[in-house]
Amino acid sequence: MSRSRGIALFLLAIMIVGVGGCAQPKAEEKKPAAPAEPIKIGVQGPISGQWAFEGEGIARAVNLVAEQVNEKGGVLGRKIQVIQGDDKSDPKESALVAQKMVAEKVIAVVGSYASSLTEPASAIYDEAGIVHITPSSTATKLTTKGYKRFFRTCFLDDRQGLFAAEYFSKKGYKNLAVIHDNTTYAKGLAEWTKKYLEERGVKVVFFDAITPGEKDFTPTLTKVKAANPDAIYFTGYFPEGGLLCKQAKELKIQALFSGGNAVNNPEFVKIAGLDAAKGAIVTTEPLPGDLPYPEAKQFMEDYKKKYGDYPKSIWVILAADAMRLIVTAMEKTGSAEPAKIAEYLHTQVKDFPGISGPIIGFDEKGDRLGTIHKAYVVDDRGEFVPAP
Amino acid sequence: MKWVFQINEISLGPGIARTYALAGLGVLLVIYPLVVNDYWAMVGNFYGIYVLLGCSLNLIVGDAGLFNLGHAAFYAVGAYSTAILNTRWHVPTLVLLPLSAALAAMFAVVISKPILHLRGDYLCIVTIGFGEIVRIALYQNPFGLTGGPNGIFGIGRPSLFGFVFRRPWHYFYLIWAFVVLTIFAMRRLEESRLGRAWNCIREDDLAAEAMGIDTARLKLLAFALGAGVAGIAGNLFASNMTVIAPESFSFWESVLMFCIVVLGGPGSVPGVIIGAFGMFVLPELFRGFFLRSRLLVFGAAMVAMMLFRPEGLLPVQQWKRAAESRGEGARRAAAV
Numbered sequence: 037m038s039r040s041r042g043i044a045l046f047l048l049a050i051m052i053v054g055v056g057g058c059a060q061p062k063a064e065e066k067k068p069a070a071p072a073e074p075i076k077i078g079v080q081g082p083i084s085g086q087w088a089f090e091g092e093g094i095a096r097a098v099n100l101v102a103e104q105v106n107e108k109g110g111v112l113g114r115k116i117q118v119i120q121g122d123d124k125s126d127p128k129e130s131a132l133v134a135q136k137m138v139a140e141k142v143i144a145v146v147g148s149y150a151s152s153l154t155e156p157a158s159a160i161y162d163e164a165g166i167v168h169i170t171p172s173s174t175a176t177k178l179t180t181k182g183y184k185r186f187f188r189t190c191f192l193d194d195r196q197g198l199f200a201a202e203y204f205s206k207k208g209y210k211n212l213a214v215i216h217d218n219t220t221y222a223k224g225l226a227e228w229t230k231k232y233l234e235e236r237g238v239k240v241v242f243f244d245a246i247t248p249g250e251k252d253f254t255p256t257l258t259k260v261k262a263a264n265p266d267a268i269y270f271t272g273y274f275p276e277g278g279l280l281c282k283q284a285k286e287l288k289i290q291a292l293f294s295g296g297n298a299v300n301n302p303e304f305v306k307i308a309g310l311d312a313a314k315g316a317i318v319t320t321e322p323l324p325g326d327l328p329y330p331e332a333k334q335f336m337e338d339y340k341k342k343y344g345d346y347p348k349s350i351w352v353i354l355a356a357d358a359m360r361l362i363v364t365a366m367e368k369t370g371s372a373e374p375a376k377i378a379e380y381l382h383t384q385v386k387d388f389p390g391i392s393g394p395i396i397g398f399d400e401k402g403d404r405l406g407t408i409h410k411a412y413v414v415d416d417r418g419e420f421v422p423a424p
Numbered sequence: 425m426k427w428v429f430q431i432n433e434i435s436l437g438p439g440i441a442r443t444y445a446l447a448g449l450g451v452l453l454v455i456y457p458l459v460v461n462d463y464w465a466m467v468g469n470f471y472g473i474y475v476l477l478g479c480s481l482n483l484i485v486g487d488a489g490l491f492n493l494g495h496a497a498f499y500a501v502g503a504y505s506t507a508i509l510n511t512r513w514h515v516p517t518l519v520l521l522p523l524s525a526a527l528a529a530m531f532a533v534v535i536s537k538p539i540l541h542l543r544g545d546y547l548c549i550v551t552i553g554f555g556e557i558v559r560i561a562l563y564q565n566p567f568g569l570t571g572g573p574n575g576i577f578g579i580g581r582p583s584l585f586g587f588v589f590r591r592p593w594h595y596f597y598l599i600w601a602f603v604v605l606t607i608f609a610m611r612r613l614e615e616s617r618l619g620r621a622w623n624c625i626r627e628d629d630l631a632a633e634a635m636g637i638d639t640a641r642l643k644l645l646a647f648a649l650g651a652g653v654a655g656i657a658g659n660l661f662a663s664n665m666t667v668i669a670p671e672s673f674s675f676w677e678s679v680l681m682f683c684i685v686v687l688g689g690p691g692s693v694p695g696v697i698i699g700a701f702g703m704f705v706l707p708e709l710f711r712g713f714f715l716r717s718r719l720l721v722f723g724a725a726m727v728a729m730m731l732f733r734p735e736g737l738l739p740v741q742q743w744k745r746a747a748e749s750r751g752e753g754a755r756r757a758a759a760v
Contacts, residue, residue: 127575
């Protein structure tokens with residue numbers, strides 16, 4: 037038995053030395069880093085897990101912006117240090133990462149990706165008084181809790197509804213059929229679109245839901261045909277969108293087929309067939325490559341130079357914008373105080389040249405004003421191109 | 425096979441050493457949240473929840489010997505019933521605690537009744553299936569109840585006599601009170617007639633039945649009790665987080681719970697405490713160091729574990745003896 041005790045003590049000693057040995061140099065490393073303490077800004081995202089693709093992009097964008105600022109000498113004479121936190125696409129991990137950020141004394145955090153990841157973290161950041169900007173969480177509830185330092189650079193679904201309504205009324209459509217699929221997202225978008233259409237004097241002659249997963253939508257489409265709309269707007273996802281488009285063509289419905297951003301997928305054209313899909317309209321956030329602004333072109337190139345590929349999703353761009361806003365707020369207020377940054381974002385942002393388009397400000401809840409949505413049309417080759 | 429740590433005798437053997445060890449642990453529990461920051465208090469909270477989950481699964485896997493790789497489903501039922509009832513009808517979360525335990529237990533009875541005659545691996549496969557069905561159902565947002573991938577927001581915080589549990593260290597006391605209670609109950613259960621009957625079933629199903637043990641009923645009871653405790657863990661998790669989403673109840677979570685039980689030594693409550701430490705707290709300690717290779721270290725540790733200590737870190741005395749004297753006859757003798 038004495039041998040086994042010896043082994044136990046030996047293992048314990050290894051562990052203590054190992055942990056201590058790992059921990060100490062890290063603590064020392066931080067101190068002599070710069071003459072002035074660096075400003076710590078956190079980025080939190082699902083760097084592993086099912087949304088790793090998006091989380092990685094968000095982290096990369098924030099790191100890139102921080103690097104560019106540091107190359108120019110930092111902000112307020114101090115360097116920016118990015119603290120990266122992986123919430124593994126799990127709300128529990130998100131809460132842990134948030135507590136870790138608070139312990140690291142960051143002044144602001146960009147993240148996280150999905151609403152279920154942002155929510156637990158936002159409560160913790162609010163309590164700690166940290167500025168929190170999410171680039172991609174669109175759940176309406178996030179900004180209804182009265183957090184004074186919570187913002188988002190993305191748009192709520194009602195903005196897309198507003199854009200769609202404006203598009204249809206501008207193009208002279210008079211009667212619309214709006215179809216959703218009862219998911220929270222699609223139903224919300226459909227209801228917003230209906231509200232804004234009616235405000236603009238466009239009649240919604242048909243408003244109903246289909247069941248996702250079904251294959252035959254002719255009963256619904258027959259009713260749509262009877263209502264005789266100029267255009268059909270479908271707010272659900274691309275598999276049903278494709279089938280609806282195809283079957284509408286088979287029923288010889290003349291109305292224009294259009295869909296929300298969940299239809300924005302090459303599969304839509306495949307399912308519908310090029311013949312039916314040609315000319316269909318999709319309202320969506322612009323793809324990063326289609327952003328016309330000089331800031332966007334520059335950022336795309338910088339991103340490619342550093343990571344070898346262009347950013348694929350709009351959320352990456354919105355994360356970079358969030359970081360740039362934080363840096364600008366610090367420069368303009370001359371302070372790294374979260375309270376001052378939040379106040380600046382609430383009151384002073386008017387015409388900020390965002391990569392995703394001009395940021396015209398935030399409302400009192402922290403939601404971004406304006407809209408950046410665009411209409412895309414399926415061309416003769418079955419590709420989505422910006423609509424005229 | 426002399427790889428036995430001295431700690432076995434301290435934590436399991438009676439006597440003065442054990443009393444001191446327990447008192448020391450008690451004091452540590454009380455002062456821990458007061459001296460650490462919120463982050464480490466929260467790590468302590470999740471550690472407590474994993475000990476609860478480990479204990480509940482240990483009842484099924486360790487005591488009754490029923491392989492269950494879908495335990496996250498019961499945990500999810502507890503968490504989601506708390507979340508739904510609290511956000512829709514504003515029932516206080518602490519009131520929902522027994523209810524979510526009961527709902528999880530009922531769910532376990534309904535789904536395990538038809539599959540309990542399956543043995544070993546087959547039962548395991550079916551439970552994996554159930555775990556996945558529950559997770560996918562949560563994604564699909566049935567009747568608009570579960571909120572789909574967004575999950576459920578704004579779950580109320582528990583309050584007791586006007587005191588609202590808000591900070592991580594408040595929760596620490598709440599969660600660990602339940603952990604201590606559960607551990608005590610588990611130890612009592614182990615030594616009871618019920619516990620011995622479960623052990624008999626684990627060692628030999630047929631022999632147990634021949635000795636007059638109602639195996640079907642007792643297996644069902646193991647599932648129901650285990651699921652009930654998992655339901656409690658789910659309730660505490662939901663009110664601690666104030667938001668839940670399907671990702672927290674994935675297959676990986678079931679695997680983690682299973683590993684906690686196997687790592688510590690099936691059937692052993694101290695084993696669960698050590699197992700949960702190894703599976704949750706250690707990776708958390710390494711968060712800063714191996715951001716990307718965390719899972720690699722984890723895998724290497726599991727392989728080393730299986731090579732050097734297949735019976736678990738703190739195995740039950742009976743199992744330990746059986747593992748030491750490898751003969752099948754001795755294994756039987758030790759069990760009875």
